[in-house]
Amino acid sequence: MTKKFGLIGKTLKHSFSKPIHSLLGDYSYELYEIKPEDIKEFVLSGKLDGFNVTIPYKKDVIPYLDYVDERAKAIGAVNTVMYRNGKILGFNTDFDGMKYMLDRAGIVVKDKNVLILGSGGTSATARAVATSLGAKSVKILSRTGEINYDNYKDTAKESEVVINTTPVGMYPNNYECKIDLSAFSMLTGVADAVYNPALTKLLYQAKQRGVAYSNGLPMLVAQAKYAMEKFLDVCVSQEVIEPIVKKLSSDMQNVVLIGMPGCGKSTIGKAVASTLNREFIDTDQEIIKKAGMEIAEIFATKGEEEFRKLESEVLREVGLTTGKVIATGGGVIKNRENYFPLKSNGKIFWIQRSVEKLVAEGRPLSKDRQTVEKLYLERKENYEYFADKKIDNNSELELAVKGVLENL
Numbered sequence: 001m002t003k004k005f006g007l008i009g010k011t012l013k014h015s016f017s018k019p020i021h022s023l024l025g026d027y028s029y030e031l032y033e034i035k036p037e038d039i040k041e042f043v044l045s046g047k048l049d050g051f052n053v054t055i056p057y058k059k060d061v062i063p064y065l066d067y068v069d070e071r072a073k074a075i076g077a078v079n080t081v082m083y084r085n086g087k088i089l090g091f092n093t094d095f096d097g098m099k100y101m102l103d104r105a106g107i108v109v110k111d112k113n114v115l116i117l118g119s120g121g122t123s124a125t126a127r128a129v130a131t132s133l134g135a136k137s138v139k140i141l142s143r144t145g146e147i148n149y150d151n152y153k154d155t156a157k158e159s160e161v162v163i164n165t166t167p168v169g170m171y172p173n174n175y176e177c178k179i180d181l182s183a184f185s186m187l188t189g190v191a192d193a194v195y196n197p198a199l200t201k202l203l204y205q206a207k208q209r210g211v212a213y214s215n216g217l218p219m220l221v222a223q224a225k226y227a228m229e230k231f232l233d234v235c236v237s238q239e240v241i242e243p244i245v246k247k248l249s250s251d252m253q254n255v256v257l258i259g260m261p262g263c264g265k266s267t268i269g270k271a272v273a274s275t276l277n278r279e280f281i282d283t284d285q286e287i288i289k290k291a292g293m294e295i296a297e298i299f300a301t302k303g304e305e306e307f308r309k310l311e312s313e314v315l316r317e318v319g320l321t322t323g324k325v326i327a328t329g330g331g332v333i334k335n336r337e338n339y340f341p342l343k344s345n346g347k348i349f350w351i352q353r354s355v356e357k358l359v360a361e362g363r364p365l366s367k368d369r370q371t372v373e374k375l376y377l378e379r380k381e382n383y384e385y386f387a388d389k390k391i392d393n394n395s396e397l398e399l400a401v402k403g404v405l406e407n408l
Contacts, residue, residue, distance in 0.1 A: 097223025
């Protein structure tokens with residue numbers, strides 16, 4: 001008989017746990033959104049062979065367990081529950097998951113001052129991990145704590161590693177971030193338990209500063225592996241973790257195309273979307289829908305400034321998506337604030353085509369070759385800034401499409 005497991009939490013519609021467990025083993029795994037008042041009944045029902053626990057119930061399940069292992073007891077949080085011989089047992093596999101995440105990213109905690117954002121169950125796990133790894137000091141920043149979002153900059157001066165255990169910056173609040181990493185002059189690493197978006201505003205700041213960073217996906221997959229071992233009473237190599245991390249990262253990642261008007265973004269994007277069986281989004285078409293008029297008409301009646309404002313609004317909406325193929329307008333790179341919405345869940349490809357091959361007809365800012373050449377020179381630096389990879393589209397279309405696919 002197939003064993004049945006699952007995940008309980010308050011809001012789970014964006015959880016990756018089910019696909020992760022489907023890749024880990026041959027067993028049933030479902031998601032159960034439950035209310036706080038129903039926790040006791042669910043735990044005592046024994047309707048599953050075991051289950052995982054996520055926000056905000058990692059502490060709430062403990063009173064209903066017959067046994068809590070020493071690590072989970074010390075942390076004060078349980079994320080894995082099993083039923084054995086009539087007993088309900090609790091464990092914490094987040095601990096090993098977080099260690100894996102830090103090690104994978106090269107974030108060194110030993111002899112470092114660590115600042116943990118948040119005071120919930122995952123925060124307790126982070127504190128235990130940091131302590132076990134030999135942190136020099138571990139401090140907690142929370143909304144109402146001694147260290148909070150109003151006074152954290154005093155502590156920031158000596159903090160070397162930051163670990164976010166709060167949902168701040170998590171979908172659909174991708175553009176939210178409550179701390180400024182420029183205040184952290186000694187910073188060497190940043191870890192964020194959030195995994196959607198792949199690059200939070202916090203991690204974006206770490207990337208800009210050139211320090212080691214990681215989102216929470218490796219932790220999520222690793223803790224699931226350790227939970228599965230508990231569920232099935234087996235031992236599995238750590239080597240199973242990385243292929244799942246890479247697959248989920250790839251499935252989640254948007255393919256974003258930038259480049260001059262007429263370079264072939266839409267044509268290439270549609271071909272890539274068809275090959276990957278993904279939705280194709282043309283941001284210019286989204287702007288037309290939003291404005292209720294054609295782009296040329298927006299330029300003629302409202303001017304370029306209004307168009308760019310609409311464009312940024314659309315990009316912030318599109319930036320919340322995952323697993324899409326997105327073709328952008330030629331001037332999207334003029335505003336560098338557009339970079340984060342495109343990059344947070346995306347890999348950005350600069351589609352390059354020689355100026356003489358760019359089509360200018362019907363495009364508001366590309367009236368003739370001389371204008372196109374001038375436009376290209378004005379934008380070249382920003383294309384370089386945005387691009388993760390350059391794709392040549394001066395010969396066969398198939399080669400450009402292949403270039404995108406091979407570099408995902």
